[in-house]
Amino acid sequence: MTGELATLPDIEPSLLEITRTQDPKTPPPPSSLVFGHTFTDHMLAVPWHILEGWGAPKIQPYGPLSLPPSATVFHYAHCLFEGLKAYRDTSGKVTLFRPDMNMKRMNTTAERIAMPTFNGEAMVELLKQLVRLDKHWIPDQPGYSLYIRPTMIGTQSALGVAPPKEALLFVICSPVGPYYPQGFKPIALYGTTEYTRASPGGIGAYKLGANYAAGIAAQRAAAAKGYVQNLWLHGPEHYITEVGTMNAFVVFKHSDGTTELVTPPLDGIILPGVTRDSVLALARAHAAGTAPVPGLTDRLVVSERPVTMGEVKEAARTGTLVEFFGAGTAAVISPVDRIGYLGEDLRIPTGPDGMGPVSRPLWKYLTGIQTGSIAHPWSVVV
Known part of the structure; x- marks a missing residue:
């Protein structure tokens, strides 16, 4: 961020609030997974306001978002996202692959459509917290992983083509299998x-x-x-x-x-x-x-x-x-x-x-x- 916005609060992992689901789901059999159709128990959400900066991040049960019909995302396509994966190795260790690159690109994309930017390292720490909570969703089989989808949308309730004054950064996760389960098919x-x-x-x-x-x-x-x-x-x-x-x-x-x-x-x-x-x-x-x-x-x-x-x-x-x-x-x-x-x-x-x-x-x-x-x-x- 530049100018006056730079003095406003950035994303702060120490303020993270966690609300665990009271109705945990049982992960489905790995063989039944279809890419992007199954989601884990929790999601991450971080609100932003032009006068307040980034609010406290929250990990909460996965569920619908409440948005006004006039939210800018619906009218002017203030929507950007990323995609990365978490992997589990044979010893059970869970890792992310180059998450810094995804956060850098997400900030570049946000700048392009006049959306707020954020501290990429702080966001990676929050991603880790979310994955730790739902890591049991990563199938313990070769070729399977947890697809992570960070998304940012404009949420301001106002019509008019302009930078949104309110936004929401949220992250959902989906267990996925190998892209070519039967071997490579050109x-x-x-x-x-x-x-x-x-x-x-x-x-x-x-x-x-x-x-x-x-x-x-x-x-x-x-x-x-x-x-x-x-x-x-x-x-x-x-x-x-x-x-x-x-x-x-x-x-x-x-x-x-x-x-x-x-x-x-x-x-x-x-x-x-x-x-x-x-x-x-x-x-x-x-x-x-x-x-x-x-x-x-x-x-x-x-x-x-x-x-x-x-x-x-x-x-x-x-x-x-x-x-x-x-x-x-x-x-x-x-x-x-x-x-x-x-x-x-x-x-x-x-x-x-x-x-x-x-x-x-x-x-x-x-x-x-x-x-x-x-x-x-x-x-x-x-």
Whole structure:
């Protein structure tokens, strides 16, 4: 916060009030879980007022919110959110994966739509408190985790396009299973030229509810054509931006024997994903020889550069396209085996297990960090 708002109270974990549920639920069998449909017993809520700053945080029973019909969230889309996971390792230790990155991005997003910012470290401490209370909801089976959804909404009861004077930051948790319970299944993408996800100077680089609502019709149109998700393209050159709600990665083989891992640069229309950053960091450390990733090629080049569908199409034609995949919190890595583009299907190579030679070792190493089998500072103990 800046100016007068900086002198108002920030989020203070020592003021946390906890009200335990009097009607605890029994977690369902892990095999019955559907992503985002089951929620734990408790939630975290922190109110904000422009004249009072952040109020006392409360952990309370999960339940409905009471909002006036005139709340700004309903009229002007003052809604932003994050997504991260808590993991339980084989010894029972519970960890969060890079929560500081999520809080940093949440503050950046809040600034973009004139919502209040907060102390990220304080918020991570509150997340830990919430997870400690509901950690028994994390299924004690490989591949399962607790999905954590911090959300901020404008709650001021007033019409008029302006920064809301009241807001609510709340957090809910949902136990989730592996994204591919039957093993990796590559997806088919539709290279959409009919819809645009984002434009320079817009809100594409921010995790706002408005970004996702605008993509649903396009996703439904892609499904009607027989594809699982959209591949968002930008401009007359058809630059690749994102894969549905994930960051996009392409792998090329070059004549000098090197393998290039490419992802579009953060140019203002692409969300700076935590998984994206993690994949790049691991790949660059491997390429530099400072932290080798087992099974990954030694001749790896890592690039953040623009890439067009024309380049991908030509690589598919000449046999220099190695693989194409998406990266995000829910799936971690999502391999692609087909892209519909301008009336034809481009076939993307995949291995016998559905993954490629670059995504497979990166996914294995990254999930090893997340689940605790590989020690790493990204893993934060709850």
